[in-house]
Amino acid sequence: MEKGRILLALTGIHPLRWRELLSAEREVVLEPNGAGDPSITYAVVWKQRPNLLSSLPNLRAIFSIGAGVDHIFADPTLPDVPVVKVVADNLTQYMTEYVVWRVLDHHRQGMLYRAQQQKKIWHEPQQRPAGDISVGIMGLGTLGRAAASVLLSLGFPVNGWSRSDRPMQGVSTYAGEAGLIPFLNATDILVVLLPLTPQTHGIINHGVLKELRKRNGLGGSVLINAGRGRLQKDADILRALDDGTLKEVSLDVFEVEPLPKTNPLWSHPKVFVTPHAAATSDPVHLAPIMLRQMDAFERGEALENVVDRNAGY
Numbered sequence: 001m002e003k004g005r006i007l008l009a010l011t012g013i014h015p016l017r018w019r020e021l022l023s024a025e026r027e028v029v030l031e032p033n034g035a036g037d038p039s040i041t042y043a044v045v046w047k048q049r050p051n052l053l054s055s056l057p058n059l060r061a062i063f064s065i066g067a068g069v070d071h072i073f074a075d076p077t078l079p080d081v082p083v084v085k086v087v088a089d090n091l092t093q094y095m096t097e098y099v100v101w102r103v104l105d106h107h108r109q110g111m112l113y114r115a116q117q118q119k120k121i122w123h124e125p126q127q128r129p130a131g132d133i134s135v136g137i138m139g140l141g142t143l144g145r146a147a148a149s150v151l152l153s154l155g156f157p158v159n160g161w162s163r164s165d166r167p168m169q170g171v172s173t174y175a176g177e178a179g180l181i182p183f184l185n186a187t188d189i190l191v192v193l194l195p196l197t198p199q200t201h202g203i204i205n206h207g208v209l210k211e212l213r214k215r216n217g218l219g220g221s222v223l224i225n226a227g228r229g230r231l232q233k234d235a236d237i238l239r240a241l242d243d244g245t246l247k248e249v250s251l252d253v254f255e256v257e258p259l260p261k262t263n264p265l266w267s268h269p270k271v272f273v274t275p276h277a278a279a280t281s282d283p284v285h286l287a288p289i290m291l292r293q294m295d296a297f298e299r300g301e302a303l304e305n306v307v308d309r310n311a312g313y
């Protein structure tokens, strides 16, 4: 059987390296040969142009180059073929590193020490054991569970919130709408690793942040969002920092990306900004996984990590 041809449609990401790696085994094009191009079997995409895929009559699967797929579902005419998300040790490891880095930095008062250093202040604030600070992971999926297990090994009590019941050894788990407030009430450092769906859009708002636990040695609640920017309301985060609802924040994602230079989050002293870089999609690791999946699919095997269209993730 002939190997299916790939349409590589990336917005905001240079296609060169992806193209080189995918074309080691298959023919890759950056544009279809006109609307209705019958030669395309697979699409490998990041924020593909709306309507690009709908007219391809022989498209059999769409591969996201990220773990999130909201960028694919944003297309109103998305054809009804399987959508495959990234699940890869390499990406999971990057996200675990980011989450543990940010949790430890807030826990060990990194922001305070950086401010003190600027003023040459020699002062040791009170230190608390990790066991006094609970970390709540919103979205206890592939990435959330991996981060949770490392945080547990460091001694943090860990809570997890998911859509359905997801028990995990050592983690206090909560599910669905009924579980949200109890989860927040038990959480000092909130780590957001949810997908963006109609249900999660705007979920990180002032009302939710107000529910976070305050009785901890951190001197206030902390938010870390590495899920998606439109999960949060930037203005609510600023308000929560200014009225003391939140002590500090680490944000990797924003309602508008790149974060506009005029956005006050850039210069707020209690905000740590990274440019959607928590877990990069490295083609060296991910392209071979996609190529293996395509080979297996053509042998008649099922695709792995196909997202649930109804759930949107």
Ligand code: NDP
Binding pocket: 066, 067, 068, 069, 095, 138, 139, 140, 141, 142, 143, 144, 161, 162, 163, 164, 165, 166, 176, 193, 194, 195, 196, 197, 199, 200, 226, 227, 228, 252, 253, 276, 277, 278, 279, 280, 313
């Ligand atoms: P998964 O699909 O494995 O996990 C998603 C988790 O969120 C699941 O536990 C799911 O619940 C939960 N969830 C979904 N909807 C709801 C809801 N309405 N209420 C409560 N819980 C909900 O995704 P991954 O862990 O692979 O990735 C998570 C997200 O991380 C991606 O969608 C992407 O947006 C983001 N990401 C960001 C990156 C970055 O660099 N900043 C890099 C990679 C990913 P359940 O278990 O019941 O299904």
Ligand code: OXD
Binding pocket: 065, 066, 067, 068, 069, 086, 279, 280, 281
């Ligand atoms: C992803 C991302 O979804 O990089 O993988 O945001």
